[in-house]
Amino acid sequence: MTPIKLYRNPKSGHCHRVELMLALLDLPYETVDLDMANGAHKAPEYLKISPFGLVPAIDDGGYTLADSNAIMVYLVQTYAKGSKWMPQDPKEAADVQRWLTVAADNIYSGPCAARLVKVFGAPLDHSAAVARAHNLFKMMDAHLADRDWLVTDTITIADVAGYSYIAHAPEGGVDLTPYPNIRTWLGRIEAEPKFVGMATSPIPELA
Incomplete structure (x- = not known):
């Protein structure tokens, strides 16, 4: 190939x-x-x-x-059609799509935007982005309280879509310490065979 x-x-x-x-x-x-x-x-x-x-x-x-x-x-x-990555059940498939939308909206405007300011100097409202990130993380941490993955009982593309900017949220000044379930979820993804990390940037003072 x-x-x-x-x-x-x-x-x-x-x-x-x-x-x-x-x-x-x-x-x-x-x-x-x-x-x-x-x-x-x-x-x-x-x-x-x-x-x-x-x-x-x-x-x-x-x-x-x-x-x-x-x-x-x-x-x-x-x-990988028909695999664990994209559920075939209509309700689970819809739930995956919902998390892809979260990645494109809430994650983008929250931890992604905060990191854009700190890492790339983007002219965005950092305080607003940090607040949106914490609002999202409170919801996600509660969602992950009694489950290992975002949608099914195994990893899906929903988890992959959410990982990068959440794992690197501290680079944008967003502290992950208050969210133990999110941190455990990130660890599960990092433990997957073939996992590759992203280039890191210095971590600023956290907010």
Whole structure:
């Protein structure tokens, strides 16, 4: 099998969730790190792959796709259809989709946004992002109080989608200490065979 090309920024949680999915599925892949500071993500050749100029994107034997959640769904449906990663039960499948929406909304506007400020200097409201992160984490910690995984009794793409920015929330100034169930859940993901981590950044004063 020809390796799947993953176009990425190595410190992007969106990119990491795709790399983690590729690794957990044991798929051959190669990373292409884009020099985004110098506009590589806006180059005409890259815009053919990712029309909005965003990372991550993949090239799987000529099939190109951008958007991290869409890529994870594609990888599972193409290479692991019917597996634990994407439940076939309609209610469980809907619940997975709900958590993918949480990743694109609550996680993005909370721990992701807080980290964008601290790691990349993004002009966002850090205090508001930290508050949203804590609101989300309180809900998730309660949700995980009597279960190992977000949806079923095993890991799914919902867990992969949520992992990266939550695990690296302290880099955005969001303390995970008050959330023991989340920290245990993160540990379960990190204990999965083939797990790969994301590049870390200095941890600022926590809030």
